[in-house]
Amino acid sequence: MAKIESVEALKAFQQQQQQAHEQARQEKVVIYVGAGTCGLAAGAGETMEQIELELGKRNLTAEITTVGCIGMCVREPLVDVQLPNQPRITYGNVKPDMVARIIDEHIIGGKPVLEWVVGVVPQDW
Amino acid sequence: MESPVETQPNQVTIPSYTDLPFYRKQVRIALRNCGIINPERIEEYIARGGYLALAKAITEMTPDEVISIMKDSKLRGRGGAGFVTGIKWEFARRSMAKPKYVICNADEGDPGAFMDRSILEGDPHSVIEGMAIAAYAIGSEEGYIYCRAEYPLAIAHLKIAIQQAREFGFLGKNILGTDFSFDLYIKEGAGAFVCGEETALMASIEGRRGEPRPRPPFPAVSGLWNKPSNVNNVKSYAMAPQIILNGAEWFASIGTENSPGTAIFALTGKVNNTGLIEVPMGTTLREIIYDIGGGILGGKQFKAVQTGGPLGGCLPVEALDTPVDFDSLVQAGATMGSGGMIVVDEDTCMVEFAKYFLTFASAESCGKCVPCRIGGRRLLEVLTRISKGEGKPEDLDEIEYISRNMKEASLCALGQLTPGPVMASLRFFRSEYEAHIYDKKCPAKVCRGLITYKVIEENCTGCMVCKRNCPAGAISGEKRQVHYIDPNICERCGICIEVCKFDAIMVE
Numbered sequence: 001m002a003k004i005e006s007v008e009a010l011k012a013f014q015q016q017q018q019q020a021h022e023q024a025r026q027e028k029v030v031i032y033v034g035a036g037t038c039g040l041a042a043g044a045g046e047t048m049e050q051i052e053l054e055l056g057k058r059n060l061t062a063e064i065t066t067v068g069c070i071g072m073c074v075r076e077p078l079v080d081v082q083l084p085n086q087p088r089i090t091y092g093n094v095k096p097d098m099v100a101r102i103i104d105e106h107i108i109g110g111k112p113v114l115e116w117v118v119g120v121v122p123q124d125w
Numbered sequence: 126m127e128s129p130v131e132t133q134p135n136q137v138t139i140p141s142y143t144d145l146p147f148y149r150k151q152v153r154i155a156l157r158n159c160g161i162i163n164p165e166r167i168e169e170y171i172a173r174g175g176y177l178a179l180a181k182a183i184t185e186m187t188p189d190e191v192i193s194i195m196k197d198s199k200l201r202g203r204g205g206a207g208f209v210t211g212i213k214w215e216f217a218r219r220s221m222a223k224p225k226y227v228i229c230n231a232d233e234g235d236p237g238a239f240m241d242r243s244i245l246e247g248d249p250h251s252v253i254e255g256m257a258i259a260a261y262a263i264g265s266e267e268g269y270i271y272c273r274a275e276y277p278l279a280i281a282h283l284k285i286a287i288q289q290a291r292e293f294g295f296l297g298k299n300i301l302g303t304d305f306s307f308d309l310y311i312k313e314g315a316g317a318f319v320c321g322e323e324t325a326l327m328a329s330i331e332g333r334r335g336e337p338r339p340r341p342p343f344p345a346v347s348g349l350w351n352k353p354s355n356v357n358n359v360k361s362y363a364m365a366p367q368i369i370l371n372g373a374e375w376f377a378s379i380g381t382e383n384s385p386g387t388a389i390f391a392l393t394g395k396v397n398n399t400g401l402i403e404v405p406m407g408t409t410l411r412e413i414i415y416d417i418g419g420g421i422l423g424g425k426q427f428k429a430v431q432t433g434g435p436l437g438g439c440l441p442v443e444a445l446d447t448p449v450d451f452d453s454l455v456q457a458g459a460t461m462g463s464g465g466m467i468v469v470d471e472d473t474c475m476v477e478f479a480k481y482f483l484t485f486a487s488a489e490s491c492g493k494c495v496p497c498r499i500g501g502r503r504l505l506e507v508l509t510r511i512s513k514g515e516g517k518p519e520d521l522d523e524i525e526y527i528s529r530n531m532k533e534a535s536l537c538a539l540g541q542l543t544p545g546p547v548m549a550s551l552r553f554f555r556s557e558y559e560a561h562i563y564d565k566k567c568p569a570k571v572c573r574g575l576i577t578y579k580v581i582e583e584n585c586t587g588c589m590v591c592k593r594n595c596p597a598g599a600i601s602g603e604k605r606q607v608h609y610i611d612p613n614i615c616e617r618c619g620i621c622i623e624v625c626k627f628d629a630i631m632v633e
Contacts, residue, residue, distance in 0.1 A: 001292050001293060003292070003293060003294030004293050004294050004295075004301065005294060005301060005302040006301060006302045007180045007181075007184050007301060010171070010176060010177065010180050010301065011177070013171060014171050014172060014174070014175075014177070017168045017169070017171055017172035018172045020168075020172075021169070021172050034160060036159075036160075036242075036243055036246045036247055036278070037239070037242060037243075037246060037276075037278050037279075038239070038243075038401075040278070065163045066163055066164075066165070067159075067160050067161060067162065067163055067164070067247065068159045068160055068164050068243060068246045068247020068248065068282075069159055069160055069239075069243040069246065069247050069401055070159060070160020070161070070247075071147070071148075071151075071156065071159070071160065071400045071401040071402055071403075072147060072398065072400050073399055073400040073401060074397070074398055074399045074400055078160075087139075089139060090142075112139065114139070117139050118145070119139060119140050119141060119142045119144070119145050120139050120140065120141045120142065121142055121161070122141050122142055122143050125142070125153070125157070125161055
């Protein structure tokens with residue numbers, strides 16, 4: 001990446017990134033894993049490995065991204081699933097053995113696993 | 126997004142975060158990106174308006190205008206002392222010596238506190254941007270982040286973020302094509318609590334032993350390598366970009382008149398929803414503990430809440446309606462501190478609780494000044510004596526005498542505030558201290574020297590489970606016969622209570 005050398009260039013880059021983000025939101029399955037120290041201590045590493053494994057088994061592609069602590073440490077590991085053009089839905093205390101069901105019912109079937117859902121991340125956050 | 130979101134054609138509704146009790150009363154300024162963006166990607170930070178505040182400051186504003194906005198916002202330092210950040214920046218700006226340094230105090234060491242760590246891990250660029258703005262305001266070209274090595278993930282994310290900021294040209298020479306240059310380095314601390322004190326912190330960066338020195342001179346006049354330096358906490362820097370972008374009036378409109386903005390707490394202990402929260406100043410302890418925290422774990426009774434970490438104080442149930450801000454908490458008998466908030470329930474002995482913090486603070490005394498080094502130790506001896514049941518009636522006066530002297534004569538805040546938890550618990554829970562001393566009883570049934578485990582004869586079936594599990598071999602009794610616990614052998618570990626299926630063991 002070349003240096004950004006003016007405010008105009010920064011603003012243009014920001015817009016470009018916002019558009020890229022919006023496009024990804026509309027086109028991709030994005031899985032967010034809370035991987036701050038609180039998340040990792042609760043087992044986010046194992047959960048993430050399981051997500052990659054289960055996606056691979058089903059030949060699914062999704063963007064897996066790590067995020068920091070959103071505050072609900074007691075519910076870690078937190079995993080958000082965002083289907084194309086759908087809200088970002090958070091699951092709490094996601095252990096590896098819960099991953100397959102979330103993928104089958106939510107990502108493939110389109111129906112969130114309500115009993116494990118914490119809430120929806122507001123789009124304007 | 127106030128209303129629940131329709132997620133699927135089958136009309137199932139899932140609540141938005143803003144409708145969850147945990148988030149309903151929160152306002153996220155310093156935490157706005159935490160948990161939302163990938164902290165290892167500067168692109169995501171920029172997409173959410175990152176570095177626009179720095180751009181605004183260095184291209185549209187003079188350093189004095191930046192300082193004036195910070196002063197008008199009345200942001201008070203989030204490290205604990207609550208000094209107005211803008212005034213601090215102004216002092217550093219007025220110092221003529223060069224070079225000047227911008228320093229971020231990320232030596233968060235309070236037990237149970239993780240506010241700064243979470244920001245550094247979850248949104249490191251906000252801290253870098255805030256420091257760059259401060260550097261522009263005071264006229265500095267070099268900064269240090271002092272972060273303890275115990276925070277490996279925070280340091281890893283910071284390193285990535287600094288590298289990316291350099292690549293993008295937000296750090297380095299001629300930032301965004303202007304004359305302003307600034308670069309940033311990480312200093313990993315070895316985890317000494319006293320290095321959170323700013324003069325000790327700077328000594329540690331210089332490679333010397335982390336010991337405080339008297340102030341004045343303040344860092345703004347003579348700080349790192351005897352040059353003018355500005356030291357702020359992680360949270361203060363993380364808030365600065367938002368103040369520059371949204372204006373002083375916006376920030377001052379949140380929170381209370383004398384403590385504007387938000388307070389960030391690591392809510393821990395015996396609450397249902399432990400976590401990291403950001404609320405407007407002036408939110409009451411009750412709202413934090415019951416609405417956000419979801420009340421006390423296991424339906425137990427609230428007993429006290431410790432704010433300000435091991436140098437703060439505890440507040441009792443009567444103080445639950447205290448608004449959380451710098452002045453109200455001090456008035457109530459605790460301190461704001463950096464943002465630790467530990468809730469304890471009826472099962473906690475306040476003598477033991479105070480002793481825990483005192484053990485920590487006295488172990489972390491650097492030893493340079495006598496009141497802190499000796500005072501902390503003597504205080505701990507008195508408390509240990511009381512918790513063992515060997516307390517004397519004059520001990521309470523002794524506590525007050527030592528505490529007063531530590532407060533008045535110690536060199537830095539560590540020594541001055543070490544007696545804080547003891548004094549607060551003595552003030553609000555004096556009867557508990559008296560019960561330990563006069564009645565030789567621990568009302569919360571915690572202090573091992575003052576409790577006895579007994580078999581409730583009517584309930585005991587003689588199943589021998591407790592006898593088999595007792596690691597001390599203190600329990601005797603034959604099968605189907607009532608058992609007996611020998612108080613002289615019993616270690617008061619409580620294992621027998623846990624294993625007994627018939628509620629046949631009690632603590633007196």
